[in-house]
Amino acid sequence: MAHIFAMLVAAQAAASRLPAPADQAAPAQDAQRDTGRLGAAQQGGGDIVVTARRRAETIQSVPIAMSVIGGQAIADTGAYNVNRITQLQPTLQFYSTNPRNSAANIRGLGAPFGLTNDGIEQGVGIYVDQVYYSRIASATFDFTDTERIEILRGPQGTLYGKNTTAGAINIYTRKPSFTPEARIELTTGNLRFVQAKASVSGPLVDDRLAIRLSSSITRRDGTIRNLRTGKDVNAQDNQSLRGQLFWHATGNLDLTLSGDYNHQNPDCCAQIFARVGTTQRPVSRQYDALAAALNYTPPSRDAFDRVTDLDTPLRARQELGGAALLAEWDLGPVSLTSVSAWRIWDWKPSNDRDFIGLPITSVSANPSQQEQVSQEVRLSSNGRNTVDYVAGLFYFHQTIDTQGLQVQGAAASRYLLNPTSANASNPVVLDGLTATNTIGFKNTSAAGFGKVTWHIADTLSFAPGLRVNYDKKTGSYVSVVTTGTGAGAVLNCSTTAQAASSVTRDRCSTLAPQIYTPAFDDWNVSGDATLAYDVAQDIHAYATYARSYKSGGINLSGLPLDGANNPILASATVKPETVNHYELGLKTQFLDRRVTLNLAGFWTEINDYQATVTNGQLGVLRGYLANAGKVRTRGFEFDSAFRPTSRFNLYVNGAYTDAKYVRFVDAPCPPELSGGTTATAGQTPSPAGTPGGVSPANCDISGQRLPGISKWAFSYGAEYDLPARIGGLDGQVYLGYDGSYRSTFSSNPSASAYTDIKGYALGNVRLGFRGEDRLNVFGWVRNVFAKDYYELLALQSGSTGLVVGQPGDPRTYGVTISRSF
Known part of the structure; x- marks a missing residue:
């Protein structure tokens, strides 16, 4: 915790100053308290107050498909980061091989599946107290002192500063x-899991100035044993601190200054041997033969x-933080x-990017420093009028500097080069071959954005929105390749140099120098319209159409x-995606509001979808981006909660998502069709998995499913409590269960039998006691059935x-104790 003294200051975005209507305020508080207790039942709605449309409204009255997770539910279910809340949200997907290579998708859309490319936007906006986080990596922190999380599905660009298409x-x-208050939460479990959270808040100057401080520490041993080093990897080691100052400056002006600092340094992140599939490379160049040739098992x-x-040390060290100022000025009819x-x-x-214990790629690292500034100004009407509105301006600037390094090892020549070549048996050819990449990005x-809500009648409203957006991106990519021999001479990959030397040719086919300066800028206008009844x-x-x-x-x-190992400059930029989105929704409550059932059906089409393409060259470990012709995702969702008695709650949420490439005719081929001799005009490619066969130059995967998306996904659970008196303290003993299921999904941009992940179900259980003095003690087991599954x-x-x-994660178990004062 030594570095946490460097706490920064960042804004906490308070919800709109508009309070809930008087007749709804108390039920809203009760609903939040009750549903917060039950794992994820709060997704059903009730009278929970949200600010999705930049004004305080009950979730059931907002014509947006959305879910809410309360702070208590986060604690009860152990959903303390974005990855873990996916078990509570069927339409949210999160994938991560390390913090930088992370992606959050909603309904299967948001970011290309695969390694992260800094040069594009994410389609799912991450906001913490109204501050936009430009990279999903910067949102991989543990939730600390969280009040609630709102998950909005579908385009939201007319209400939010940064455009969000998914x-x-x-x-x-x-x-x-x-009012002085304090909270503390302590958890311990197997794998030496320890998590401690604490917060304190109170006035500094009467009713004018208040402060809140919160902190969190999470540590856990890894779940995978590295036999070479004797360490457990894929561990957790996170620390964070957040501070806020609230100043009631005048009767109608509030200022909030807040800051956060997070430090993470786990032994992470390992991907390990799963299986072997036959490709179209010659047998001698496929994994089993290569491993045998190098006496590796x-x-x-x-x-x-x-x-x-x-055999390469793993590290996922990151520091993130920020500062911000929120000003809210009530001007009477407007704020x-x-x-x-x-x-x-x-x-x-x-990272170890060859994934095995051979020195093929001995170094693979891309240290990166990112900085962003943003300014958002919004003007919104107060109260309910015939016409309500929100209008805003947003400015954002980001810089990224990356220092990439890739170094080939002693086994690289034999593993990467054709064994019929004399160079394959000469380790010196590739040993020490180094690519030093200097990457810059601005x-x-x-x-400008806005949304108007016209209340045509007490029961009917029409809400059109508009957004005008300008984006400019410039970059610089310089890769200098040096040999491992002599003084580390700079590699010359000119056609003449490659023709003169087979050693040069093999080095250039493994790591080739590149220099290019891509640039993109564009204006666009988007909008949406919602009719609510x-x-x-x-x-x-409600019914919504959005063009985004x-x-x-x-x-x-x-x-x-290209064939001469020169970069194809036409691939330096990717075109914008054009989104047409249609949605119908129904939000209902019945049986004296003991049952909540919300339904949504959606149809989204995207032209020029930004897809990840794998570079087929031997030594290139990263993908690049290209535009697929068109994709389509459609489906339906439901969120439901049922409270048959005051002591029993249950919920079931589900999603059916049919997402596919409508048109992608020049896609990368799956592994079973890759690695062979490239087919020439009129030549018929070999059947899939034919060693030494003929591979198509590219594949038409039109009609295939998008990666990372299950057709069916569910979350479900229940909690039951009974009155009890323990140690002289009155309260309730409770038993809770939270489960999730997702069907089979593809883990490769082009569907492959080798990378399908079979459907699986997970279950978490907890048993505890809640005292009336705000004490909560419970034991928990996560992945209670010890299900083996791949992320x-x-x-x-x-x-x-x-x-x-x-x-x-395997089955884990532990005990949590929390107390509010």
């Missing part, structure tokens, strides 16, 4: 209080033995809100090469057929 995740922390061919022998923010993210990784975005007091229907754009981008992970699968580069995986 949805938004709004995280709200607790605000400073003028993996420690296990079963990933759920949870052992590996990676003016200003959010000024500054954030940083410093990433210092180390991203500027500005927008109150069928009855507790039955609300996701900004174009630039490739900053290296470009594919994702990936391919070793070079079409060797090796498939590596990231096993999900």
